[in-house]
Amino acid sequence: MTEKLSVSAARNESAIGKNAKLQGWVRTRRDSKAGFSFIEINDGSSQGNIQIVAPGEMDNYQSEVKSLTAGCSITASGEIKESGGRGQATEMLADSIEVHGWADPDTYPLQKKRHSYEKLRDWAHLRPRTNTFGAVARVRNCISNSIHQFFQEQSFLYVNTPIITASDCEGAGEMFQVTTMDLNKIAAEKIEKLNYRFDFFDKPSYLTVSGQLEAETYACALGKVYTFAPTFRAENSNTSRHLAEFWMVEPEMAFFELPDNMDLAESLLKRIFGDALSRCGEDMAFFNERVDETHTLLERLQNVIDSDFVRLPYTEAVEILIKSGQEFDYKVEWGIDLQSEHERFLTEHHFKKPVILFDYPDTIKPFYMYCNDDGKTVRAMDVLVPGVGEIIGGSQREHRLEVLERRMKLQDLDIEEYWWYADLRRFGTVPHAGFGLGLERAVQFVTGMSNIRDVIPFPRTPGNAEF
Ligand code: ATP
Ligand code: MG
Numbered sequence: 362m363t364e365k366l367s368v369s370a371a372r373n374e375s376a377i378g379k380n381a382k383l384q385g386w387v388r389t390r391r392d393s394k395a396g397f398s399f400i401e402i403n404d405g406s407s408q409g410n411i412q413i414v415a416p417g418e419m420d421n422y423q424s425e426v427k428s429l430t431a432g433c434s435i436t437a438s439g440e441i442k443e444s445g446g447r448g449q450a451t452e453m454l455a456d457s458i459e460v461h462g463w464a465d466p467d468t469y470p471l472q473k474k475r476h477s478y479e480k481l482r483d484w485a486h487l488r489p490r491t492n493t494f495g496a497v498a499r500v501r502n503c504i505s506n507s508i509h510q511f512f513q514e515q516s517f518l519y520v521n522t523p524i525i526t527a528s529d530c531e532g533a534g535e536m537f538q539v540t541t542m543d544l545n546k547i548a549a550e551k552i553e554k555l556n557y558r559f560d561f562f563d564k565p566s567y568l569t570v571s572g573q574l575e576a577e578t579y580a581c582a583l584g585k586v587y588t589f590a591p592t593f594r595a596e597n598s599n600t601s602r603h604l605a606e607f608w609m610v611e612p613e614m615a616f617f618e619l620p621d622n623m624d625l626a627e628s629l630l631k632r633i634f635g636d637a638l639s640r641c642g643e644d645m646a647f648f649n650e651r652v653d654e655t656h657t658l659l660e661r662l663q664n665v666i667d668s669d670f671v672r673l674p675y676t677e678a679v680e681i682l683i684k685s686g687q688e689f690d691y692k693v694e695w696g697i698d699l700q701s702e703h704e705r706f707l708t709e710h711h712f713k714k715p716v717i718l719f720d721y722p723d724t725i726k727p728f729y730m731y732c733n734d735d736g737k738t739v740r741a742m743d744v745l746v747p748g749v750g751e752i753i754g755g756s757q758r759e760h761r762l763e764v765l766e767r768r769m770k771l772q773d774l775d776i777e778e779y780w781w782y783a784d785l786r787r788f789g790t791v792p793h794a795g796f797g798l799g800l801e802r803a804v805q806f807v808t809g810m811s812n813i814r815d816v817i818p819f820p821r822t823p824g825n826a827e828f
Contacts, residue, residue: 363438369406374450376441383411383453386490387433387464398426400458402435405495408643412444412452413437425460431472432464432490478815485819485828493652496644497816500637501804507636508589508610508800511629517585517612522572524591527564528779534594536567537605568593571797572611574729574782577758580613580793581785587612589800597823601812602701602750604801606821613795619731619740619757622794623717626744626753627670629798630715634662637807645807653809661747662807670715675699675738678707678718685711698725701750708745716745728768729782730756731792742796749806755796762786 366381385404392398396417401410415426415437429435439455446452466472470484471491481488488494512519525539541561557564572588579586592609612625638645638659649658673681682693682703691700699718708716719742720733730739744753759765765786769776776783804816814820819828 366441367406368402368404368409368411371411371441371453372407372409372449372451374443376451377443379441380439381441381453382436382438383413384436385434387429387431387435389431390427390429392427398422398429400426400429400435400437402437403490403495405489405498408492408496408499408647409449412446412449413439413458414452414454415458416455419455419458421458421460426458428463429460430464430466430469432469434461434464435459436461478810478812482814482820489818492647493810494815496641496647497804497808497810498818499644500641500648500808501800501816503637503641504633504800504803504807505589507633508629508798510636511632512585512587512612515585517587518579518583520576520579520583520586520588522569522575522588522590524569525562525566526569526575527562527566528574528782534570534596536570537593537595539566539568570594571609573613573795573797574779576611576613576795577793578781578785580615580795581789581791584616585612585614592797599823600701601814602802602805604813604817604820604822607813607817608800610798610800611795613793615791615793617757617794618792619719619742619794622755622757622796623670623672623719623742626717626742626755626796626798627715630744630746630752630803631666633803634807635666638662638666648808648810658809665715665746668714670717670744671712672717672719673707674720675718675722676720678703678716681711682706696722696724704743704745704750705747708750709747713747715747718743718745723768726756728765728772728774729758731759732764732768740794744796746806748809749802752802752806753796753798755794757792757794760786760790760792762790 363380363382366376366383368383368385370376371381371383385402388401388403388410390398390400398415400413400415402413403410419426436459437453437455438457439453441451442454444450444452471487489498542559569592571592572590576586576588588611591606593606595605596603645659649656679693679695687706689702693703720738721741723732723737723739726739726741730741732739740757742755743751746752762783766776801813801816805813810816814822
């Protein structure tokens with residue numbers, strides 16, 4: 362009986378003695394003087410490859426096997442044997458090899474030499490065939506799975522909020538407008554004032570910047586919910602931590618206050634990091650050795666899992682920054698929105714571990730955050746981690762209607778537009794809280810990949826929407 366095995370399964374000692382079929386893409390071929398060849402293939406199931414020994418007696422040995430190059434796809438059949446080679450438990454002694462597709466070595470971009478991550482972005486359709494991007498894809502998958510498991514185990518409901526929305530979650534980010542109006546015609550006819558009655562939704566509509574407001578409606582009926590969906594921000598910031606399209610996990614909980622929210626955020630992150638270490642051992646070892654310059658990635662992650670996150674009010678953070686004597690590009694004073702350099706100072710130099718900052722000035726935070734009694738701060742929280750900076754942003758929500766309306770007026774928002782959001786406060790209001798975790802920032806932290814464009818399959822950034 363021939364069993365179809367993944368490379369990952371075939372690399373395990375328990376496969377020894379099995380008659381198997383292996384399918385994948387050739388990484389390398391080496392010919393031995395003794396008249397046979399070693400072919401390494403990978404099928405994406407694991408970081409490591411499996412070696413196939415192809416005897417010279419095969420029918421197509423001269424005609425095909427000896428022409429195999431990186432990128433060719435094959436099916437190899439034969440027996441899995443114990444391997445004498447170093448660093449591999451098993452190999453296949455093949456009795457047949459079928460070639461499905463050739464990859465011309467003169468034009469196939471992924472030859473053996475190492476390419477820069479920048480260059481590989483031009484080949485985003487082929488880069489998952491490299492060690493690094495295969496590993497990123499597997500770790501990203503592990504993290505997504507952990508997120509669902511974490512919430513499902515605690516009886517959160519997974520809810521789906523709309524991608525197209527007419528509310529803007531109060532300037533969480535610049536928005537992409539969605540329209541069916543003919544922009545060329547509008548330009549040609551020099552129409553200045555658009556009449557949205559002729560647009561698809563009868564009013565200006567956008568790609569969502571956050572599912573929070575809608576998630577709140579479900580939390581205020583069903584208790585604990587979370588969304589996990591794409592989010593869009595037309596931020597013209599070409600940084601290594603921003604995408605125009607990214608994935609966000611947004612839990613929202615009724616009868617939750619800020620400390621509960623912090624506990625949940627901390628345990629979610631620890632769960633994700635722990636699962637990556639225990640479930641993706643081989644890939645994580647690869648990131649530690651080959652991606653992280655200091656080879657301390659595994660140690661850093663373990664430290665984060667074992668440590669208590671620092672919880673620090675914004676006001677104290679500002680005092681620490683001012684007293685530090687550090688030269689920052691942006692001067693620190695109470696009331697400013699902390700810049701990435703400040704956040705990094707706190708988490709990378711001062712505390713050397715994750716920091717949850719909370720109680721921010723109300724002037725720099727959106728209308729929906731709960732107002733503290735001091736009359737100047739709101740119950741916002743940002744979770745900062747070394748290397749990445751902000752990974753989570755959240756808050757306890759304002760559940761008192763009059764306070765909410767006052768804040769909306771102060772921020773020049775049209776209260777009528779948010780009538781349904783206000784209704785949650787009008788009918789059976791409850792304290793509630795939630796946060797948003799950027800999936801890509803989490804993948805960056807876990808893998809140590811420095812650019813966010815390299816942890817999502819097809820990055821969308823200003824000027825880039827290829828593939
Ligand atoms: P930042 O200050 O880093 O721009 P933000 O404060 O605008 O982020 P939030 O609105 O709090 O972000 O969004 C919640 C989370 O979503 C952030 O903590 C981050 O992990 C992620 N996130 C926000 N914007 C982006 C983006 N443009 N690309 C990727 N992830 C993002
Ligand atoms: Mg934020």
